[in-house]
Amino acid sequence: MRAVLRRLVPRSLLLRNLLGVVAGLVVVVLVLETTSPFRNSQFATMSYYAIAAAGLTVLTGLNGQISLGHGALMAVGAYTTALLLEGGSVPFPLAMLAAAAVTAVAGVVVGAAAARLHGPYLAGATLALAVGVPGLAIYFDGLLGGEQGLSVRSPRPPDWFADAHYFLTAGELGGAKYLAYVGWITLLVVVLLLANLMAGRYGRVWRAVRDDEVAAELAGMRLGGLRILAFVVSAACAGLAGSVLAMVVRLAAPSGFTIVLSLSLLTAVVVGGLGSLTGALLGSALLVFLPPAVTNLGTGAGLTGVQAAQLAPLVYGVVLVVVMLLAPGGVMGLLRRLWRRGINQGGST
Amino acid sequence: MQQFVNITLNGLSQGAIYAAFALALVLIWRATRIINFAQGAMAMFTTYLALTLIESGQSYWVGFAAALVAGLVLGALVERIVMRPVEGGPELNAVIVTLGLFVAFQALAAILFGATFQSFPAPFGLRGFTVGEFTIAFTPFSVFVIGSVLVVMLALTALFRFTDLGLRMRASAFSQEVSRLLGVRVGRMLTLGWAFAAVVGSLAGLLIAGGNLVHPAYMDAVIVYGFVAAVLGGLESPGGAVAGGLITGLALSYVSGYLGSELVTLAALGILVAVLLVRPRGLFSRVAERRV
């Protein structure tokens, strides 16, 4: 069975990843076309969490730098998008690229500061980043809309896309579905790029820095530069994620980028399985699908709305603790263990 | 002039509160090398216990003592049950567990005690002292706050510097294996570290709550500023934590009073980054950059 699989899969890494992405795209189309508009909107939400979490995986999983401030970087991307789309003359893919670029520049600054810090000091600085940056939007309320934020023009599907969609599926393309497509195509592109990056030279170097700084430095690596680079890559992803968020939520406001957002991203990365892109995606799915499921269970069990709402964070917190205690490798670690056990059993019979 | 004096005094009493919180973080850091993000939520929980007692007719001091004892027990339990498996593992796992605890405790408090504002009494007056014809922003309760923080700071310094117990706690945190070989009961030291830290944290919770409003999320802001204070002070020394707290409190009070309340969080970021860029391990770290 495995031999057959191996023969079917191309040798080249890039090709293999491409193949995976195309398969992913097919599944995305299938899933989005067969689920309700509400599920579509949940997938749109999941896509921006996943884009940011994938970027954070590079930083935290590969390079070993903790960041409690990625929500602030998402805010940079979201506000950039909101400002560019305001006039209506900038096409949204351009705004997304610009958001990624601007956030990458912010990432250079933050990364340069972060490269000097370790452990709790880095955690503290990025925590302050997460809490501090939304304050900028309130201070520059003339430009950035203050507490109320900037409303964002959500892109409408262009005619060719809607036509192609109708041709393929004979269904109308709703706004939520279109945004879900935008989010997931972005996500697949990001995953493709990051998967190649992680498998390539930089991935190895980053892992080396994470595992043993001194050895890496002795081997002639420039630690500072490498750390900053990891931060920039991860920031660009956060910027893209912020851009998608702004278009899905139709608003960039300070209260959307609280510390809770930053902590959720870290949660997704760790619960999914540190260092694995797939894990980041699974973690993001948990962020989106768990709270409403718990709330609905709560109301179903006869709790009032207020009590049921408080049940969601309770379960969320308990899940975090339990996953870390029972499966510190996250969901991916668990799956890997099961996979190996399966192979061993298969080999013995 | 009166405004300046008041803003300064207010900064000092706020700073003392951040310092109390930073002291708890420092204690846990020195004892277990973990940053406890659940500190604030645990303190909130014990403060609610105190409030429940006080509302049932007990005196303030009964509630106060009960909260500290509850903190001791809670800290020990959390270490024994939840933290033990992740200690010594990857740093991030411990961070995530404390974040999970933070979220869970807050939700639990909202379910048990309700998500409404409640006022928390203070044992001393809340009216400012009068100096000449002016009333200054310094109350008998502020004196109590600052006094308590200084006492805790001195006690912790003494613990770590002069007692055998403190030495064993530091050794366990520094190297579990070596300490074990030397006959230190490492597990007990770690539990003790968490228990003590939770007591100091509960104290911080009570001091913040006194004469103020509590709700399940009332410690959120303090968590951030207390953390900033602890990192400023270098995480190692109780004195550093208190200095870090006072610097943070004063700076934020000036920013809020003269530049605008919306800039406070940005100012916290600015101060922290500025200090860390010059001294990556905080203002008061004596340890040189340790490699390997």
Next chain:
Amino acid sequence: MRRPGHRGLAIGALATIAALLISSCGAGGRPEDGEGGGASDVGVTAESVKVGAHFPLTGVAAPGYSEIPTGTKAYFDYVNANGGVHGRTIDYVYRDDAYNPTNTSQVVNELVLQDEIFAMVGGLGTPTHSAVLDFLNGEGVPDLFVSSGSLLWNQPGKNPQTFGWQPDYEVEGKIIGQYVKQHMPDAKVGLFLQDDDFGDDGEKGARAYIGDQIVAAERYAPGNTDVAPQIAALQAAGADVVIGFNVPSYTALSQLTAMRLNYRPQWIYSNVGSDPALVGSLLSRFSEGKVTDAAMLDGAITTEYLPGVDAPENPWTRLWQKVWDAHGGRGELTNYRIYGMSQAYTFVQALQAAGPEPTREGIVRALEEIGGELRGPAFVPYRYSADSHAGLAGVKVVRIEGDATEDLSQVLVTGNGDTEITEYTEQHAGPPQNGIPNVQPAS
């Protein structure tokens, strides 16, 4: 996964897992394509009408606000127990957004697409509700009685489905400003403002009358509970009247801080922030500790547009008490709950006006036609018409005396911008006998 070669596979595998995940939780199913008019509309069945709302039930904004939907629900339950509206019961679903616009957009998606609500009733908050304004109007969902006094909800051209409810902050600011100008012409006025549209609109209204009297305007960032620097600045500027556009917790905080500084101006709080019962209970609790003043809010000036728990003999309050005793859950009747019940009352009126076969279009049209004539718990009428979706037209100025309030002015009404302030003389009628409105279908 250690070997990079598996990554491409992993992505495929992940997608399969995702597909499984969906099929396992896709219980909601696809909504029927019942949109586009017809006799009855989305969310309306022969037995029930489903409406929804978003509120902060968890997090920093939850205290207080999370009580509003419990009041709304209690009143709907009361109406349902008495036969409903045109034979239909009202099914009320409210979801938590933790006052975070990102969450709001998710839960409103859930309400509209999954729960398939007929209308939104009383969604709370300016930044939160702004995030869903386009979506609700794009989907054609009536977005009734937003729980916020922002001016954003009154844009019938751009947002034809959205209606405000409470008096907007500018109207309140104007009425307070005029009162200060008439009764305290020599006072030096300080403003204590929440740093968002609440403070901004209130300031705009007040400045229209007392721009020359204002000596300081201090803003606090919501969430930062240390307001001593702001109060110290007001004191230093010599303000002897302070007008606060702030939420109740900040009323308590400003009072505590002022006590610490021995600062005793004449306090004027906007209606949102005064809630004498709530603030009073917060502050008097300290007296069991060591604070000696029992009722610190005594003598403060505020505004009112609804009879609240401070007037237990008012027939409306008696009705709310009856409803809460019969259908409420844990806790006391509070002004937040009365707010929720009053909104629910207005919705019942609107639903009656929409006729026996309500449609989304119909209820909006009915509100535009007869909304201005509706009378209910509020002292003043709504400003609803085809050109205006603004809520209640005014307030009266009152002084807090112990547990009750004393009127300082007539009921005053006005509009936005240069509209003059006029007295509203119509007698405020009590509730109908059975506590349920009886509005005839419009047109």
